[in-house]
Amino acid sequence: MASKPYLTGHYAPVTDEITAAELTVEGTLPPELTGRLIRNSHNPKPGITPTHWFKGSGMVHGVRLRDGRAEWYRNRWVHTPALDGAPYMTDQGPDLTVSTAGTHVIEHGGRLLALSEAALPFELTADRETVDAYDFGGKLTSTMTAHPKEDPASGELHFFSSSPFPPYLIHHVASADGQALDSQEVPGASAALKHDFAITEHYVVFLEGSVTFDPGEHSGIPYGWSDAQASRIAVMPRGAGGARQTRWFEIGQGYAMHFANAYEDARGHIVVEGPAVGREGWQRSWNWWVGAADRGAEPNSGSRSRRWTVDLAAGTVEEQQTDDLTVEFPTINDRFTGSEHRFQYALSFPDDQGIGNHTLVKYDRSTGARRLLPFGTGQLPSEAVFVQAEGTTGEDEGYLMTIVSDLNADASRMVVLDASDLTVPPVATIHLPRRVPATIHGSWIPDAAL
Known part of the structure; x- marks a missing residue:
């Protein structure tokens, strides 16, 4: 196991499924927070050593909040055929029901869907039990990205x-209810790895790195860096x-795993x-993901915030690095998906030798300021999920939710932060009954959505 970093430390899998009720809360949980925080992770069963971090079977972890209480914590494997080997x-080709279902979990049209990009999504009950593969009533016959985008105006889900x-x-x-599905093949695409994408008011944006x-590549994820592969943005x-009418624009060499957002500015x-990485950062990250030599101390090496500005009239793209921190898992207030946002959140990593602490970062794009909330040695917060506070309209008037893995105490806690001011103490801290392995992506699902 020592040669596989994704089976050790913060990433060490748990071995069973549990339910715990009436969790201890420090501080005060706002009663308006009625719903479930659900996180997804790669968590192979005992005795299984996957050849790649992303090949581990999915396990969802959930915390249920209601009436100012933390009612329960539950963790459940997503019971797909892959879980049983x-x-x-x-x-006959790939079996799209054989999914790790371990990358993300979302709600759409009243359904909870566990996602992994090489397969169909898997539907879950509100209590985390697995229903079955979901194919939008037989309309989806290919894979589904783990990073769909819901249009905040129409409720449509793009993927x-x-x-x-x-x-x-x-x-x-x-469609907003998940019943209708419209599909179009995008011309000009290549075999380049596409993990995430973005939408704006009038466009869909893809990036091939x-x-x-x-x-x-024999890790089970057949992709690798190629200097011959052109990096491009498709609009x-x-x-x-x-x-x-898709147009492709060449950009500088690199790879972007996740996007914070995209929008059309005042100039059109x-x-x-x-965040994006270069060749060395990609390779050292990949080596961590597969347990190879010459790897970084963290799963993310050298991934730094970038901005691409596409001028459709001129047919050009301007690129710039916007910060020097090594970051990943960028998030925003989802009400601003596809439109210009002011605030952005991310997880900053220690350096490539493992020196430093994991830190939540808040960027103010209007002023250029950034606010850091470092966590102590041996503590790793999950991707920050923003929840709008009841009765507010301000972009950062709400809460950030994160689950912190604490190796010092072999425990985890869910932290509810004031998104408008990371310098004040947490609004509430919920002590979980076990250490939750470092998760990938997740969502806040209000009761009304289900």
Whole structure:
């Protein structure tokens, strides 16, 4: 196990499923926080050593809040065929129900969906039990990204299917109730790895970086860095027939795993923001993910915030690094998805030798200021999830929720922070009944959504 960093420390899997009721709360939980914080993680069963961090079976962890109380904590494996060892590749091709379902968990149309980009989503009950693979009533016959985007105005869910073989990229839009699905193949795409994307009011934005299909990669995730793979941004108009008008723009070499947001500025330019890595950062991160030598001390090496500004009229892209911290997991107030946001949150990592502490970062894009909330040695917060405070309209008037893995105490806690001021003490701290392994992505699901 020592050679596999994703099975040790903050990432060490738990071995069972538990339920604990009436959790201890320090501070005061606002009664308006009625719902569930759900996090997803790669958590292989005991005795299983996956060849890649992302190959570990998905496990969802949930905390239920109601009436100022933390009613329960539950963790459950997502019971897909992969959990019991079923092969993804068959004589008939990939079995899209054989999913790790360990990257993200969202709600759409009243359904909870556990996501992993190489397969179909899996529906869960409100109490984390697995229902079955979900294919939008038979309309989805390809994979689904783990990073769909819900339009805050229409409630439509945008997502994509990608493949190392043609068709390389398909864009989908599901209706707000999840019943209708419109799909378009995106022309000009390649076998480059596409993990995330973005939407604006009028466009869908994809990014192909310098990481592409590599049949010689034997970790089970067949991708690798290629200097020959051009890095490009694709801009596709939203709506029927938009794919036929897709334009591709070359950018500097690199790879962006996640995007914070995209929007159209006052000049009509398309602005896209998110962390990106170069060749060395990618390779040292990948080596951590597979347990190879010459790896960074953390799963993220050298990923720094970038901004791409696409001038459609001129046919050009301006790129700039906007901060020098090594960050990942960028988030915003989701009400601003596709429109210009002021505040942005991220998780900053120790340096490549493991020196320093994990830190939550808040960026103010209007003033250029950043606020750091460092956590102590041996403590790792999860990606910050923003929840709007009841009766407020300000972009940062709300709460940030994170689950902190604490190796010092072999325990975890859920922390509710005042998003408007990270310098004040937490609004509330919920002590969880066990250490929760470092999770990937998650969501706050209010009761009204289910």
